[in-house]
Amino acid sequence: VLVSEMQAGWYRYISEWRLHANGTIRPRFGFAGTENPCTCNLHTHHVYWRLDFDIRTPDHNVVEEFNDPPIVAGSNWHTKQFEIQRPRDAGDKRKWRVRNMVTGEGYTIVPGPHDGSPTPYGAGDLWVLRYHAGEIDDGQDFTTDPNLSRAHLERFMSPRESVTDTDVVIWYAGHYVHDAGPEVGNWVGPELVPLNW
Secondary structure, eight states, X not given: OEEEEEEETTEEEEEEEEEOTTSOEEEEEEEEEOSOTTTTSOEEEEEEEEEOOOOSSSSSEEEEEXXXXXXXXXXXXXXXXXXXXXXXXXXGTOEXXXXXXXXXXXXXXXXXXXXXXXXXXXXXSEEEEEOOTTOSSOOOOOXXXXXXXXXXXXXXXXXXXXXXXXXXXXXXXXXXXXXXXXXXXXXXXXXXEEEOO
C-alpha cells in the first residue's frame, strides 16, 4: 500500500495505491475537509488518473469496451478505433480493457461503485488517447477562472488519432459529491484487474 496525504486550504485528500499479489491494482482517492463555512456548501470534487499501461511493450496495445447488452452487434466487447471520451454506464455494466494484440495479456478497468458522475466542470469519465510524451496534464497553470481550470483533456484529441495496435493512454476520472453531512463513500477509484497473465 502506497499512501500520500495532501492539504489544500480547508480540504484534505488521500491518494492510495493498493498493489495485490495477484496483479490487481486499486488506485483510490479520498476526500475530506475541515469545518468551515465554505466546505459546508454542496460541491463536487474530481480526480483524474493517467494510466499508461504499456502491456509487455508500448506498441501493439488496443483498448476494448464491454457493454451488456452489446452496443455493437455480435459481441459484448468491441475495439475503440480512434481517440474518444466515454461515459461510465452502470446500466450497461460498462468496463474497459487494455490488451497487447500479440500476447493477449492485458488489464481490465472496472469502475468503482462510488466513482460518481461528471458535472459540466468535471468534464468526463474516461478518455482513450494515443500516447504523446508531452500529454501528462492539460497545460493549464493555476487560475481562479472555472472555465480555464476545468480539465481540458479534449485538447489531446485534436485531431483524433488511431488507438489500435499502438501506444495508448487511458485517463480515468472519479467524481465525489462533498456534502457537510455524514461522509459515505468518500473514496473513489477503479479496480485494475490483470487479464491472461
